[in-house]
Amino acid sequence: MMKRILLLAVLMMFSQQALAESFFTNLFRFKGVAPVKNDLYEEGCAECHYAYQPGLLPKRSWEKLMLADELEDHFGEVADLEEEDRIEILNFLVENAADTSFYKRSSKINRSIPDDATPLRITEVPYIKRKHKPMTDKYVKNNPKVKSLINCNACHREIDKGIFDDDTILIPNYGYWSELDDD
Ligand code: HEC
Ligand code: HEC
Known part of the structure; x- marks a missing residue:
């Protein structure tokens, strides 16, 4: 019995140390925005400008930007996609958007945007403008x-x-x- 309690205590110590360690490394790693990659996104959206990370805008912004109609007139350019690709890219952007990210810059971006605003430009996000x-x-x-x-x-x-x-x-x-x- 005593042996078992001891073993348990040792195990608990280890797992707590591991937890603390991953907590601190993650704090450091989660500083910027998530460096996620997606080949289809690079192909469809990095022809005219940098492939902005999904964590630079909230979900609702990507949803609006990625509407088929919007892509037909994307800041004066045509950025249309095959429907299948549009949906796949949209899902990638939404799943990694600023409002679902643990990354510090993403939450700062998200918190700076009023609830009733849906910026289509990263450069018009209050936090980005201020910086x-x-x-x-x-x-x-x-x-x-x-x-x-x-x-x-x-x-x-x-x-x-x-x-x-x-x-x-x-x-x-x-x-x-x-x-x-x-x-
Ligand atoms: C045919 C060229 C072209 C393609 C393809 C394209 N864009 Fe753009 N994009 C532009 C132009 C032009 C602007 C506005 C540039 C400016 O203001 O100088 C822009 C601006 C943006 C901005 C706002 C930048 C800012 O913060 O001011 C975002 C976000 C964006 N595009 C996302 C996308 C996404 C997502 C895709 C893929 C579906 C895409 N773009 C594909 C031409 C393109
Ligand atoms: C002309 C150069 C330049 C360009 C282009 C530029 N930035 Fe910056 N950015 C800076 C500088 C300089 C700072 C730091 C300003 C300060 O706080 O002293 C900064 C700060 C930032 C920060 C805040 C970093 C922090 O430590 O808080 C973010 C996030 C950022 N930029 C993202 C972007 C994004 C996204 C784009 C494109 C849409 C962009 N920047 C375009 C020069 C640039």
């Missing part, structure tokens, strides 16, 4: 290697991994953001 206030024309519009804030990957060099930390931001023609005096 990019220092990104004046000289860094973006008048910077031939950036041109528009929609080109996230021009500056966020680790965005493929879902990482947006300051020391991974390298503004073309200017250098590392963490080393510039403007912030």
Whole structure:
């Protein structure tokens, strides 16, 4: 009997330590947005711009963006898809959207959007807008290697991994953001 209780206590200690460990590694890993990948999404949505991670917008935004009618006039472009592909991409986006993600940047994005708003642009999400206030024309519009804030990957060099930390931001023609005096 005593042996069994001891064994149980040891087992409990181990599992608690494992739990604590995974808790802390996850805290670190869940900092940015989920770096999920999907071949069909890359094919259908990364022809004209970066394949924005699903965790950059809430579910309702993706649902609206991905309506067949909307895709016919997608910011003035035609971005239509085979119906089967449209549904598959929509599901991928919705399943990994900002409002279902544990990632810190995704929840910040989500919390900054009023309940009655459905932004179709990441660049119009309040949190994203606020964070990019220092990104004046000289860094973006008048910077031939950036041109528009929609080109996230021009500056966020680790965005493929879902990482947006300051020391991974390298503004073309200017250098590392963490080393510039403007912030
Ligand atoms: C034929 C080109 C094209 C394709 C294909 C395309 N897009 Fe776009 N997308 C655009 C253009 C043009 C804009 C607006 C760019 C601008 O404002 O300068 C845009 C903007 C966006 C934005 C808003 C960016 C921001 O934050 O301002 C999102 C989100 C987006 N697209 C998602 C998608 C998704 C999802 C797909 C796949 C179904 C897709 N796009 C396919 C051309 C395209
Ligand atoms: C011209 C370069 C540039 C472009 C393009 C750009 N960003 Fe940024 N971004 C920055 C800088 C610089 C900061 C940090 C500003 C600050 O807080 O000092 C930042 C901050 C962020 C943050 C917050 C990071 C944090 O630590 O809180 C997120 C998230 C982010 N950007 C996402 C995006 C997304 C998504 C896009 C594309 C739709 C984008 N950015 C386009 C330069 C850029």
